[in-house]
Amino acid sequence: MKTRKLMTLTGALAVSALALTACGETEAGQQQSEAPAAEEGGTDWTNCTPGQDSAEADVAADENKNITIGAYNGWDESFAVAYLTENVLEDEGYTVNVEAFEAGPGYTALAQGDIDFAMDTWLPITHADYLNQYGDDIEAAGCWYDNAKLTLxxxxxxPAQSIADLPDMVDDYGGTIYGIEAGAGLTQQTEESAIPTYGLDDYDFKISSTPAMLAELKSATDADENVLVTLWRPHWAYDAFPVRDLEDPEGAMGDAELIYSFARSGFSEENPEVFQLVKNFVFDDEHLASLENIMFSDEHYGGEDPEEAVAEWVEDNQDFVDDWKAGALA
Structure with a gap:
């Protein structure tokens, strides 16, 4: 089982860069638009506080000890939270399998009961179509992150504090914005919204790849030089490098989304304590970026051993795990 899980994640990482070019299939590839209003009598997915239904979870009490968790290819946080949950449940005597899917087939598997839960639904925009299609066959298990967004x-x-400062600071940044893949939603949002909104036409927007952007970020920060990049949250770069977001007073990069967990229909009745554990989950930027950094950056595990990476993180963050079980993260 361990070998199967490692192969699953390795395959996911191999397609991650490719997925960036498919708008809507990765966090950097999402399309930003105005959030749809909730239908009459429907759920307002913008109305959620991470961990709002928290309570103590006695996960050892559930009778069913075999759990399958879905994770979505191209979304680092999906594998980070899946393997972290696996670590906690296996410590309580469960047998856990993490299965990788493209987002669409993943929701199909969840609705059909082939996996027990997945913890990476971006709402109210990115994954709204999947909820419209499968919402009647899956159970919401709360949101755990509220700052999923595209950034500069x-x-x-x-020296810059806001994107609005940049027109007067072209020379400070070498006249360059370092971007990622041409087909990514982040690239489109920067090119079609941020640049015209803030008058950044004097900058050379270098559209390249995520690894190339990260290399520029590392090179500049290592040399203590100014650098301007397109980025998104959540991402491990916020832990690996001394980097911060620019304020976006015009909202040109789009609004932040929330990340939810969903379970197969009936899971809350069959595994009420594990379902409660999932509802208890809350990740802030600092904890999430540090876990992703250990799991995915070349300076650490580079995606090669997710379970060992998570075990190392848990060893340094046992208080987080204890609070999670106790429902005290919110």
Whole structure:
């Protein structure tokens, strides 16, 4: 089982860069638009506080000890939270399998009961179509993150505080914005919204790849030089490098979304304590970025051993796990 899980994640990482070019299939590839209003009598997915239904979870009490967790290819946080949950449940005597899917087939598997839960639904925009299609056959298990967004980011000691400062600071940043893949929603949002909104036409927007952007970010921060990149949250770069987001007073990069967990229909009755554990989950930027950094950056495990990476993180963050079980993260 361990070998199967490792192969699953390795395959996911192999397609991750490719998925960036498919708008809507990765966090960097999402399309930003105005959030749809909730239908009459429907759920307002913007109305959620992470961990709002928290309570103590006695996960050892559930009789069913075999759990399958879905994770979505191209979405690092999906594998981070899946393997973290696996670690906690296996410590309580469960047998856990993490299965990788493209987002569409993943929702199909969830609705058909082939997996027990997945913890990476972006709402109210990115995954709304999947909820419209499968919402009657899956159970909401709360939101755990409320800052999923596209950004323009700079080195921590950079002079600019806002995107609005950039037109007067072209020379400070070498006249360059370092971007990612041409087909990514982040690239489109920067090109079609941020640049015209803030008058950034004097900058050379270098559209390349995520690894190339990260290499520029690392090179500049190592050399204590100013740098301007397109980025998104959640991402491990916020833990690996001294980087911060620029304020976006015009909202040109789009609003932040929430990340929800969903379970197969009936899971809350069959595994009420594990379902409660999932509802208890809350990740802030600092904890999430640090876990992703250990799991995915070349300086650590580089995606090669997710279980060992998570075990290392848990060893340094046992208080987080204890609070999670106790429902005290919110």
């Amino acid at each position: 980011a700079v080195n921590e000691d950079s």
